[in-house]
Amino acid sequence: MAAFSSSTSTPALLSMRGIEKRFNGVPALSGASLEIGRSEIHALIGQNGAGKSTMIKVLTGYYAKDAGEILFDGAPFHADSPKAAQAGGISTIYQEINLVSYRSVTENICLGRERKRFGFLDWPRMHREAEEILARFDIHLDVRQPLSRYTTAIQQMVAIARAVSFQAKLVIMDEPTSSLDEHEVAVLFGVIRQLKNSGVSVIFVSHKLDELYVVCERVTVMRDGRTVLVAPMAQVSKLELVTTMIGREIESPSAGQTAFHEIAPxxxxxxxxxxxxxxxxxxxxxxxxxxxxxxxxxxxxxxxxxxxxxxxxxxxxxxxxxxxxxxxxxxxxxxxxxxxxxxxxxxxxxxxxxxxxxxxxxxxxxxxxxxxxxxxxxxxxxxxxxxxxxxxxxxxxxxxxxxxxxxxxxxxxxxxxxxxxxxxxxxxxxxxxxxxxxxxxxxxxxxxxxxxxxxxxxxxxxxxxxxxxxxxxxxxxxxxxxxxxxxxxxxxxxxxxxxxxxxxxxxxxxxxxxxxxxxxxxxxxxxxxxxxxxxxxxxxxxxxxxxxxxxxxxxxxxxxxxxxxxxxxxxxxxxxxxxxxxxxxxxxVDQPAVRRGGVADEPAGAAVQPIETGTAARRRGGLGLLKRQATLAALLLLVLFNFFFTPHFATWETLYVNLTQVCTIVIVGVGMTLVIGSGGIDLSVGSLMAIAGSLAPIIFLGKLVPLPLWWGVTLAFVVPVLAAGALGWFNGWLITRFKIQPIVATLVLFIAGRGIAQVMTNGNLQAFHQPAFQVIGLGRVFGLPVQSLLMAVIVVIAAWALRRTIFGRQLLAVGGNEEAARLSGIPVVRVKRAVYALSGICAGIAGLIVIAINSSSDANLVGLGMELDAIAAVAVGGTLLLGGQAYLVGTLVGALIIQLVRYTLLANGVPDAAALVVKAAMIIGAVYFQRRGGSQ
The missing domain is CATH 3.40.50.300 (P-loop containing nucleotide triphosphate hydrolases)
Structure with missing residues (x-):
């Protein structure tokens, strides 16, 4: 199949000049350039890490460039999102399939541009259009079926069909043939011809050099974030391309199709x-x-x-x-x-x-x-x-x-x-x-x-x-x-x-x-x-x-x-x-130089990216952590506002009151952070607090079995916490055994748990006066509430475990990619059950603190709404609700913000109901800025 004829004599459709982009001070693009002609099929190649993907993401609005100029269709071009780039005439087909696998083929092709009739979706028309679009690729299938029921190759063809159907002026294809067989590749090349003949330009990113000679007119080679070669495909050999890409001399381009060494005799x-x-x-x-x-x-x-x-x-x-x-x-x-x-x-x-x-x-x-x-x-x-x-x-x-x-x-x-x-x-x-x-x-x-x-x-x-x-x-x-x-x-x-x-x-x-x-x-x-x-x-x-x-x-x-x-x-x-x-x-182990045509000898370590280790790496990681914890600034502003404008804020009693009220949020928030970090959610923590708070007085008051004072108090500390942990483990068992969504599984105890607590107490208020037990809520050490010291210990232990233990690493791996964790030998089921058990233990401790402070246990009120406060503290603290991250210090800061917002509003005459609205707005804002900061 001959390569397409050149059409670069007309003014360029796209011109990117002097593009700069850095990530955490590390240059990804350094003065890179790219020029695409009208109706041109242009190859963009380079080794992994050369800057190809970054260049494309800058063009399509995924990243913001640090410097440089972009002209598209004769005018300055700026897209702040891929959607804006698509609206501007640039459509992208990614190597990794980015479609909604559980929706139908029709829904994926028509996503964002659904056809309507009389205000309702026009399904017959959308099905017909989807079939017509796929027919251009010689693909005939049932477009009503979920996309996930078809092969990876077909999913890739659907992604390509969707992208080219947007009437774009420029189509970017990132490794479009990686999932296609020989026949499907030939069909794709035919579609590329149709695009070229209709005036559409194509940027073709591929590691398959033979494909470039079939479909591309010119090639741009990138290396180390720079553009190092722009040439017509017909004037550059495969050997020259490879040499330019890797920056080293190749002895022979035909010493074998692959670089496998000879196997042992x-x-x-x-x-x-x-x-x-x-x-x-x-x-x-x-x-x-x-x-x-x-x-x-x-x-x-x-x-x-x-x-x-x-x-x-x-x-x-x-x-x-x-x-x-x-x-x-x-x-x-x-x-x-x-x-x-x-x-x-x-x-x-x-x-x-x-x-x-x-x-x-x-x-x-x-x-x-x-x-x-x-x-x-x-x-x-x-x-x-x-x-x-x-x-x-x-x-x-x-x-x-x-x-x-x-x-x-x-x-x-x-x-x-x-x-x-x-x-x-x-x-x-x-x-x-x-x-x-x-x-x-x-x-x-x-x-x-x-x-x-x-x-x-x-x-x-x-x-x-x-x-x-x-x-x-x-x-x-x-x-x-x-x-x-x-x-x-x-x-x-x-x-x-x-x-x-x-x-x-x-x-x-x-x-x-x-x-x-x-x-x-x-x-x-x-x-x-x-x-x-x-x-x-x-x-x-x-x-x-x-x-x-x-x-x-x-x-x-x-x-x-x-x-x-x-x-x-x-x-x-x-x-x-x-x-x-x-x-x-x-x-x-040591490896000898290659035995036949290959890369010429070079000094050891050449072409290897410098590795930042030790103090420098930790410093860079610390700076990144500070950037993520933007909530620290919000906490500081709240403290300064109250210091200057709220009467009696800078007093010991005010500090004591706020610490007393925030401790339970933080302790429950620690367990919630672990659960969310593992990819789950726990709505049952408030009810588990009520169960623990109801069980403790029954034990130390001797309602079940008369016990000596210290035995009763000791068991009242231990048994309710273990019971809450066991019920938390039950949440994990439901999730892992029956594959129930965490929000549904924990909803069971959210509803039933408080009912269990009410049955245990016959719906009655349990008032008591037991100083030995109440020390957990009313005691002081050096003037500080005992529960604040307990809170600090729990936060430190949990943060250390996340950072230094196998369990902490496994927990985050499960939340970040459960299947990858399973294939790496991580006991996913055991980790999930343990996480929910820990969340239950934290809820049990918080329940004991609440009843100790109040000198009574009310199954209707203990822990009421605590699940929402805990989730809010986690979200405000910077932990993404999708899993794979867990910032315990952020949760602590988030809980302090929630408490200070409520205190500030009440101290300045704002009704408590209004505080709920402010809290909701604050959560939305915090999540937005955290996501924005993470993407940057």
Whole structure:
């Protein structure tokens, strides 16, 4: 297919000049430029971290530029949001699918521009338009079905169809072919031709260099945030592109399609005993009879078309999905992992296909993501050894060339390729015996791809068993010792090294599914020929994409890519890092220079992003924390206002009153922060306070069993708190056992809990005078309320646990990405139940404080509305309600603000009812500014 003819003689449609962008002082763009002609198909390429994505996000309003000029269609252009850019004529197709998976195909295509008739949605018209738009891509499917029921490839085509249907002047395509098979790529190229012929320009971002020569007229190459080359595609070779991208000389562009090192000679491999032996495996409807084996030192390739069962098979090996039938043996023993933790403990690592949904925890740092599965080995008595953690992280950042400002940078700020490197490092630092790689080089640049391929080959040569799934046929052919071909959930062929060719693999994948005359089981001999048609099956059919049991809708893709040239990378020598268990990360060992055409020798450490460590990194993290805690400024303003304008504010009694009233909010807020950080919510805390507050007087007043004074008081402190913790655990059990939404599960005790408290007290007020018990609410130490000291202790312990313990790291990982946490071996169910139990314990303590202050227990009033105050304190304190973050100091500050606002209004004659309105407005404002600050 010939490249499109140039059309750059007309005035430029887009001109970006001198663009600058920094993140926390680190330059992402340094004087970068980009010029796109009218009706031009323009390639934008560069290594991961080169600045391509940042450049696009500046153009589309996702980021604000720090300096530079943008002209679009002959006029200055500024978009403060992607929606504004779309309205201005720029439409973007992202590599990661950004659609509403649980809504229908029609709703996704028409989202934001729904058709109406007589004020109601015109569904027939929208269905018809959606079908017409998809028909341009030769896609015919039921547009009424939820998008999640179709393959990843089809979801990508729907995203493309939606974007190009906006009548844009410029369409940006970011890795649009990463999820498409050969036929779908050809259809997409046809659509690009239609766009060009209709006067639309296209920015085509891709790591597949062969595609650029097919569809693009000119190319812009970026490196380290700068534009380093702009040239017509016809005048620049693939070797020149790669050399310019990586900034190093390449000896030969044709020394092999991939950068896999030669595997160890056969006599070095342990062929007598399989590391993993899988026979007749069946997993759900996707896998019916799959068999393969892996020996130490081998790279085994799994090949197959859409729906062949590759991903489901390896997920069953890793314990992520339960097999229905079959037998597995690992290291010569029967093997049946019940969960990923079992597989990890046996020495198996799994780099999953979808890094966004199953890999990274976006709100956590590079350091935390890289060592997520390693935490148990880095801990002593549950406390993480941060020095050993830093050593491991620094070693792998340098070794695998991860580009990041510092190990404490959030992983979501990294490019896709660098995120993939972090995930690979997560498993390499575990010293696995078997490494499962599902699309290990998907969507990353040629330099990063070569480094990963070379590293995998080297590790296999040292004895690591590798099970690899790839839709890049060149990776399977050149990187595999043996290849097992799957078709419709069955293993249909095994190819040895000498017989591994594209033709043999494609023939086995394309063989007719009808039973062969000589083979009753229907496997037969591979039919010759190449599969070229993409089939769009109805939802639920066996030819659909391989979806995981978690229901994320992501599976593997069909094979059949245009050939790519991958230079081999030179791997510099690195010092080995010793893990706490005495092992050495395999990726940290010395590696020789490449054996055939590859990257020329360079000094060790060249081209590696400088790593900010130690004091500098902590200082940068501290500054970021201060920026997030904008609520400190609000607290200071409130204090100053009251100091100057509120009578008697600066007195000891005023301090005592405010501390007394804020303590219960903070204590309950600590538990709420942990719950929200884990991705949940707890509406039952007020009712649990009432239960604890009702049970304590029953115990120390001897209403159940007469007890000596000190026994009664001691049990009154312990039993109600434990009871509240047990009921909190019950909340977690409901959520994890029956997969109930947290807001629904905790609503059960929100309603029933207060009823239980009323039954316990027969609806009567329990008045008492018991100084030994009431010390928790009325006692003072050095003039300060006892409960304020208890509050401080709880906050400090919880903050320390979040920062330093395995449980704290696991809690935030579960909230940030539950599936990624599960696949990293984290006991998600146990963590969630423990979090809700802790929330119940905090509520129980707060309930005891309330009744001690009041010298009475009223089941109707204790804890009433506390759940809302706690949630408000968490939100105002800066913890996002989506999970993955937990700022306990922020919760403390948020509770102080809530209390001071109420005090300020009452002290200045404003009715208490008005304070509720002000509180609501304050929460909205705080959440808005926190989100704005986070996005910046």
């Amino acid at each position: 056969a006599h070095h491999r342990q062929k007598d005993k399989a590391l993993l032996d899988v026979q007749n495996l069946a997993v759900g409807r996707r896998v019916t009879n799959c068999s393969f084996d892996v020996h130490p030192g081998e790279i085994i390739g799994l090949a197959g078309l859409l729906g062949s069962g590759r991903t489901e098979s390896v997920r069953a090996v890793f314990g992520a999905d339960r097999p229905d039938a079959g037998r597995m043996r690992y290291q010569g023993k029967p093997f049946a992992p019940q969960n990923p933790a079992d597989a990890i403990g046996a020495g198996i690592g799994f780099c999953s296909e979808d890094r966004k949904l199953e890999g990274i925890v976006p709100e956590m740092s590079v350091r935390e993501n890289l060592t997520l599965a390693l935490l148990p080995r880095l801990a002593q008595s549950g406390v993480v050894n941060e020095e050993q953690q830093r050593q491991v992280v620094d070693q792998f950042i340098k070794r695998i060339r991860i580009k990041c400002a510092s190990p404490d940078q959030r992983i979501r700020e990294l490019s896709g390729g660098n995120q993939q490197k972090v995930l690979l490092a997560r498993w390499l630092c575990m010293n696995p015996r078997l490494l499962i790689l599902d699309e290990p080089t998907r969507g990353i640049d040629v330099g990063a791809k070569a480094e990963i391929q070379g590293l995998v080959g080297k590790l296999a040569a040292e004895g690591l068993g590798v099970l690899m799934i790839s839709s890049e046929i060149e990776e399977v052919v050149e990187g595999s010792d043996r290849v097992f071909v799957l078709r419709e959930g069955r293993t249909v062929a095994e190819l040895e090294k000498e017989g591994i060719t594209e033709e043999a693999i494609m023939a086995a994948m394309a063989e007719s599914t009808q039973p062969d005359a000589g083979h009753p089981d229907g496997e037969g001999h591979p039919a010759h020929g190449r599969a070229t048609a993409a089939v769009v099956p109805p939802p639920g059919s066996t030819a659909q994409n391989e979806q995981s049991a978690s229901g994320n809708g992501n599976g593997d893709r069909g094979d059949g890519r245009a050939d790519e040239s991958f230079p081999e990378s030179h791997h510099s020598t690195a010092t080995a890092t010793t893990l706490p268990d005495g092992g050495t990360p395999k990726a940290a």
